[in-house]
Amino acid sequence: xxxxxxxxxxxxxxxxxxxxLAFLSAYHTLDTPKQYRPILLVVALYLLAFGPYWWAWKAxxxxxWRRSLVVxxxxxxxxxxxxxxxxxxxxxxxxxxxxxxxxxxxxxxxPYRFPPKEIVDEINxxxxxxxxxxxxxxxxxxxxxxxxxxxxxxxxxxxxxxELPSPYPPVSQxxxxxxxxxxxxxxxxxxxxxxxxxxVVFDVATLLVLLWLLRLTGLGPGHAVAYGWCPLxxxxxxxxxxxxxxxxxxATAAVALAVRGLRAKPTGDLRWVGGSGAVLGLGVxxxxxPIVIAPVLAIVWWRxxxxxxxxxxxxxxxxxxxxxxxxxxxxxxxxxETPAATGETVxxxxxPDADLQSETTRDKTAGLAAFLSRWEINDLLFxxxxxxxRPQDHRPPERTPWxxxxxxxxxxxxxxxxxxxxxxxxxxxxTLDDRAAAFLLARAITLVACGAIVLACxxxxxxxxxxxxxxxxxxxFALAWFWLLAPTQNPWYWCWAAPLLPFARxxxxxxxxxxxxxxxxxxxxxxxxxxxxxxxxxxxxxxxFYFVVPWIEFGPWLLLLAGETAWRSRTIKPRxxxxxxxx
Numbered sequence: 001x002x003x004x005x006x007x008x009x010x011x012x013x014x015x016x017x018x019x020x021l022a023f024l025s026a027y028h029t030l031d032t033p034k035q036y037r038p039i040l041l042v043v044a045l046y047l048l049a050f051g052p053y054w055w056a057w058k059a060x061x062x063x064x065w066r067r068s069l070v071v072x073x074x075x076x077x078x079x080x081x082x083x084x085x086x087x088x089x090x091x092x093x094x095x096x097x098x099x100x101x102x103x104x105x106x107x108x109x110x111p112y113r114f115p116p117k118e119i120v121d122e123i124n125x126x127x128x129x130x131x132x133x134x135x136x137x138x139x140x141x142x143x144x145x146x147x148x149x150x151x152x153x154x155x156x157x158x159x160x161x162x163e164l165p166s167p168y169p170p171v172s173q174x175x176x177x178x179x180x181x182x183x184x185x186x187x188x189x190x191x192x193x194x195x196x197x198x199x200v201v202f203d204v205a206t207l208l209v210l211l212w213l214l215r216l217t218g219l220g221p222g223h224a225v226a227y228g229w230c231p232l233x234x235x236x237x238x239x240x241x242x243x244x245x246x247x248x249x250x251a252t253a254a255v256a257l258a259v260r261g262l263r264a265k266p267t268g269d270l271r272w273v274g275g276s277g278a279v280l281g282l283g284v285x286x287x288x289x290p291i292v293i294a295p296v297l298a299i300v301w302w303r304x305x306x307x308x309x310x311x312x313x314x315x316x317x318x319x320x321x322x323x324x325x326x327x328x329x330x331x332x333x334x335x336x337e338t339p340a341a342t343g344e345t346v347x348x349x350x351x352p353d354a355d356l357q358s359e360t361t362r363d364k365t366a367g368l369a370a371f372l373s374r375w376e377i378n379d380l381l382f383x384x385x386x387x388x389x390r391p392q393d394h395r396p397p398e399r400t401p402w403x404x405x406x407x408x409x410x411x412x413x414x415x416x417x418x419x420x421x422x423x424x425x426x427x428x429x430x431t432l433d434d435r436a437a438a439f440l441l442a443r444a445i446t447l448v449a450c451g452a453i454v455l456a457c458x459x460x461x462x463x464x465x466x467x468x469x470x471x472x473x474x475x476x477f478a479l480a481w482f483w484l485l486a487p488t489q490n491p492w493y494w495c496w497a498a499p500l501l502p503f504a505r506x507x508x509x510x511x512x513x514x515x516x517x518x519x520x521x522x523x524x525x526x527x528x529x530x531x532x533x534x535x536x537x538x539x540x541x542x543x544x545f546y547f548v549v550p551w552i553e554f555g556p557w558l559l560l561l562a563g564e565t566a567w568r569s570r571t572i573k574p575r576x577x578x579x580x581x582x583x
Contacts, residue, residue, distance in 0.1 A: 003059045010056035011076050014229070017049045018083040025087035025239075030158065039524040042090060043517060049231040050514045056229055057510070060222025061502075070211060070221045077207055077228030081200050081238035086193060091523050092240040095192050096158040101166050102176030102195070103152055107144055109137045111173055112328055115366075116162035119145060123153070151188050164366050170327045171250075171285035172243045175199075196241035203237045203245040206252050210499045213256040216263070217468040223502035230501075232513040236492035243287065244495050250283030251290040252499040255475050258297055258313075259468060262304060269305050270312050277313040281320025289496050291321070292454060292482045296474045299458030304466075376439065376487040378519050380550040380558075386442035386487070389415055391434050398532045398539060401547045415441065439487070446485040454478045469503050476500035480509065489550075491516035506568065508561040518553045521545070 021042065028037040063069050089095055101111045119141045125131045126142070133139060145153040156162075166173070175198060183194035207228045214223055227233060237245045254276045261272025276297065283290035294317050302310035376382070388406040412434070419437045423430035432440070460466075461474035479497035483489060494516050501509060522545040525534065529541030537544060 003062070006059040007056055007072065010052035010059070013052040014049060014056075014076075014080065015083070017045055017052075018080055018234075021045050021239075022083050022087050025084075025090070028090055029088045030093070034523075034527040037091075037523075037527070039091070039520060039527075043520050046231050046235055046517050047514055053225070053229045053231055054510065057222070057225040060225050061220060063222050064220050065215065066221075073211070073221055073224045073228055074204075074207065077224075078204060080229065080234045081203065084234060084238040085196055085200060087239055088189070089192070089240040090235065091520055092242070093158055093160055094243070095195055095241045096155045097160075097166065098168070098172075098176050098241070098243060099155050099180070099191050099195055100152065100159060101168065101173055102178075102180030103144060103149070103155075104141060105173055105177035106180045107140055109141060110327075111166045111168075113165065114138060114141060115165050116156050116159045120157060120162065149185065151186075151191065154188050155191070168243060169285050169287060169325055171282055171324050172246050172287065175202075175243070175246055175286075192241065196238065199241050199243060199245045200238055202249040203233070206245065206249045206499055209249065209252050209256050210502075213252070213259060213472060214502065216256065216259050217472065217503070219469070219502060226501040226510070227499045230498055230513055232491060232516060233495050233498050235517075236495055240492065242492040242495070244492055247283045247287035247290055248495055248499060250279050250286060251293060251475075251479075251496070254280035254283060254290070254293065254297070255472050255500065258300070259471055262300075262468070262471070269309055273301055273305065273309045273313040274316045277316025278320045281317045281322075282324060284317070284321040285324025289479070289482065289493075291317075292450075292478050293475050295451075295454050296458035296461065296471070296478050299455070300462045300471055300474075303459075303462035374436075374439070378489040378491075378522075378550055378553070379487050380489070380554040381485055382442060382446055382487040382489075383546075383550065385445055386438055389438040389441055391415070399543055402537075403547070403551075411438070443487065446487075450482050450485045453481045472500050473503040473505070476503050480504075480512075484554075489516075489519075489554075491519045506561065506564050508557065508564050511560065512557055515553050515557045518549060521549060525549075 024038055024042055024045075028039070028042065060069065060073065097116075100116060104111045104114075114137070119138070122131075122134070122138060122142050123146060126133060134142070145156050168176075176195070179195050179198040180191075183191065183198075186194070207224060210224050210227055211221055214221060236242050257272055257276035257279060261269055261276060280290055280293060280297065294314070297317075298310050298314050301313045376386070383401070384403060387401045387404040389411050390404070391408040391412045392400050392404050393408045415434050415437045418441045419429060419432055422432075422437075422440070429437070429440075457474035457477045461470040463470075476497050479500070483493050483496060486493070491513075494513055498513065504510075525541030525545050527541075529544065532538055532540045532543075534541055534544040537548065539547060
């Protein structure tokens with residue numbers, strides 16, 4: 001029987017915390033001066049919400065399958081999202097790009113064709129009388145933002161990194177367009193609300209899929225609290241409105257379908273396998289990260305269902321992903337209707353000592369390319385590799401990472417050799433500077449490490465006699481380590497692995513979401529610490545975040561994970577049915 005007193009107490013405390021957060025949302029709108037935003041208080045409240053979250057997960061996980069518990073999990077999870085849904089995003093403005101992209105698609109224009117900055121420049125030039133009105137798609141977008149739907153002009157002018165075209169894949173663009181086409185024409189805040197509501201629909205659908213997956217694998221519905229109540233997930237989707245909920249839904253559904261297929265009769269295997277692969281392909285078409293799960297599924301299908309299943313499933317993934325990504329990737333450059341606006345091509349967000357080069361952006365995949373080749377933020381493991389490959393002698397002490405210990409002569413030789421080897425295959429690589437070459441080398445090293453982990457997870461899940469939880473557990477570790485080794489560790493990326501958290505066997509993984517919330521201290525440091533000397537270091541607020549905060553954020557957690565792993569390997573015999581909340 002569920003411990004309803006504990007669950008009621010945890011629910012009441014969580015509701016109170018989110019109510020206070022909703023009240024405070026009025027103090028962190030875009031119109032609020034940055035220095036007056038209660039950033040530390042908001043972060044502290046989200047961290048406080050992890051207390052009742054862990055309490056509720058532990059209490060609910062002990063109960064079996066009861067309809068009342070399922071209703072409670074769904075009802076409370078929806079309530080937390082409903083409280084934060086009307087609130088303005090906390091320190092995030094990605095929603096403005098989503099809203100503009102959706103309007104562009106509804107207007108019949110390719111969202112990868114015109115960077116928002118070009119349209120803003122066009123509007124400014126026309127109002128200054130410098131140019132006449134232009135026709136074509138560019139003129140259609142100018143008209144959309146100035147006369148047809150004037151609220152879109154504010155949205156357009158709020159988009160960050162507007163010199164780059166949209167980096168978001170077509171399936172996500174379809175969702176943006178669906179919301180733009182079906183929601184009532186409203187104010188900017190109203191449009192953001194409807195867009196967040198559409199993303200929350202996918203979020204709640206993920207919770208329902210998780211409940212089905214828990215039933216397939218023999219775990220109780222109380223384990224769904226791991227996702228439904230997670231403060232990080234609630235904040236990043238219901239409040240900040242990140243599009244990741246779309247791909248997370250498809251990735252989780254693909255795993256659930258694959259698990260169901262392993263239980264089916266041999267005549268039904270290929271139908272479940274093909275469905276799982278197609279759904280995963282849609283996830284890749286929404287955001288690229290679900291491709292990490294593909295090797296895990298392929299190995300499991302091959303070793304447990306035969307080579308035909310692996311071929312069918314792999315083909316379904318490739319065909320569906322290729323079909324959905326084609327509108328974005330198979331385009332290349334296109335001639336502009338008028339001379340292109342000139343803007344800065346930068347890493348998102350710009351790293352320390354970024355060499356910002358002014359150039360004309362016409363490649364429609366430039367936004368995605370920037371993400372794959374330059375994005376670096378909030379990383380620990382990747383930064384430890386990359387900064388020890390970059391020569392540091394040209395950087396002043398206040399911009400030099402304290403953990404870069406490789407002599408410049410060694411790092412220079414390594415990077416130079418890598419650049420020469422790479423340029424033999426890709427001639428353009430010969431023009432890379434040391435920083436860019438070191439980034440790509442670090443990318444290669446961490447991707448090889450991640451690939452080895454993914455393959456090992458798939459092999460372990462496909463062993464004879466593996467239990468029903470082996471596949472979702474392997475998918476969880478593949479996604480989790482992909483995030484931990486990535487150069488971009490935005491906290492909302494943890495939502496990728498969050499639905500599969502009940503299948504992890506170590507409690508350290510349940511703590512990681514709370515650690516990731518420390519990312520938001522970044523904004524307080526930037527606003528309040530513009531000068532070097534933060535907390536006795538040689539860094540200002542920005543560089544303190546780059547070089548110190550990730551070590552506080554993830555360093556102790558990595559030690560906790562290592563210690564728990566060593567302790568369990570010596571004192572606890574692994575149980576097939578163990579989960580993070582059982583330990």
